[in-house]
Amino acid sequence: MASIGEVKKRLPKEFIDRLYKQFTPITADKILYGMGSERLTTLRVNTLKYDRQSLMNDFRRLNIKFDRVMWYEDAFIIKNMHEKEISQLDIYKNGYIYLQSLSSMIPPILLNPKKGEKILDMAASPGSKTTQIAALMENQGKIIANEVDKIRAERLKYNLSLQGVKIADVRLGRGEKIKEEYKEEFDRVLLDTPCSGEGRFIFNEPITYKSWSLKEVNRLSNLQKKLIESGFKVLKKGGTLVYSTCTLNLEENENIVEYACSNLGLKIDKIEIDFKINNINNNGGMLKILPSKDMEGFFLCKLKKL
Numbered sequence: 105m106a107s108i109g110e111v112k113k114r115l116p117k118e119f120i121d122r123l124y125k126q127f128t129p130i131t132a133d134k135i136l137y138g139m140g141s142e143r144l145t146t147l148r149v150n151t152l153k154y155d156r157q158s159l160m161n162d163f164r165r166l167n168i169k170f171d172r173v174m175w176y177e178d179a180f181i182i183k184n185m186h187e188k189e190i191s192q193l194d195i196y197k198n199g200y201i202y203l204q205s206l207s208s209m210i211p212p213i214l215l216n217p218k219k220g221e222k223i224l225d226m227a228a229s230p231g232s233k234t235t236q237i238a239a240l241m242e243n244q245g246k247i248i249a250n251e252v253d254k255i256r257a258e259r260l261k262y263n264l265s266l267q268g269v270k271i272a273d274v275r276l277g278r279g280e281k282i283k284e285e286y287k288e289e290f291d292r293v294l295l296d297t298p299c300s301g302e303g304r305f306i307f308n309e310p311i312t313y314k315s316w317s318l319k320e321v322n323r324l325s326n327l328q329k330k331l332i333e334s335g336f337k338v339l340k341k342g343g344t345l346v347y348s349t350c351t352l353n354l355e356e357n358e359n360i361v362e363y364a365c366s367n368l369g370l371k372i373d374k375i376e377i378d379f380k381i382n383n384i385n386n387n388g389g390m391l392k393i394l395p396s397k398d399m400e401g402f403f404l405c406k407l408k409k410l
């Protein structure tokens with residue numbers, strides 16, 4: 105655990121300055137405190153191949169200490185093993201579990217896909233959310249899992265196959281172009297968009313923040329507007345679009361929702377679930393999770409097409 109002063113010294117100065125402009129001093133301090141903590145290993149049982157009870161029996165047999173998560177029965181917090189060790193185990197190699205941050209499990213829960221529906225996952229690799237959506241649909245229906253990067257699309261295909269997903273087709277291409285290929289035909293769209301990743305910054309892992317710049321934030325914000333417009337166009341009337349990022353700034357979060365509500369026919373939908381998470385702000389249906397030892401920083405909003 106590092107002090108806030110130590111965290112401030114390591115992260116880009118412009119990022120820190122902006123943090124104190126966009127958040128109250130107390131919230132900015134909380135965020136930096138979260139970036140100075142080590143993150144716990146978390147995972148999800150893959151219900152397409154396995155079940156919670158068998159997994160808990162495995163944990164006990166292997167002397168793996170775990171906690172349950174109040175708002176999601178399929179999620180587990182591992183207390184005495186890192187991801188690297190977990191990935192050596194058969195439960196991992198067989199696709200019985202998926203290593204995933206807890207925050208990242210929330211978008212599919214908000215999307216709430218139903219068996220038989222047609223779902224678009226606009227930025228899908230490596231597939232944590234596509235595989236979770238397929239599990240929630242019990243492998244019934246159709247998912248189009250889109251990814252722009254060829255190598256990442258291969259990783260996505262591998263993960264879908266290992267996790268036993270049978271209902272997803274991988275589309276290789278730019279999410280902005282999807283609107284040219286499909287009509288208003290998706291029941292639900294997930295836009296877990298490319299972002300600057302501020303919610304994943306860890307003070308002693310420079311790889312998490314070394315490519316951050318304000319220029320990149322602005323580039324991504326422009327891309328996100330195009331992506332949400334494309335997702336909106338292929339969504340059925342009355343359908344749900346979930347917008348999520350693992351970043352904290354206004355340009356990639358609240359401003360995109362504001363853009364979608366003012367310029368496209370989207371409206372913020374109420375979030376009925378009480379996640380009972382510490383460090384969560386609900387600003388009129390826009391959820392912002394502040395980074396902490398068990399959660400990455402995240403932003404989520406559920407929108408409805410009018």
Ligand SMILES: C[S@@+](CC[C@H](N)C(=O)[O-])C[C@H]1O[C@@H](n2cnc3c(N)ncnc32)[C@H](O)[C@@H]1O
Nearest residue numbers: 227228229230231232233252253278279296298
């Ligand atoms: C935040 S990650 C997605 C994580 C994924 N949803 C998951 O839960 O495993 C964003 C992804 O968007 C891809 N991407 C970047 N630009 C894109 C674009 N214009 N259209 C579609 N995907 C894009 C990136 O290659 C990256 O794989």
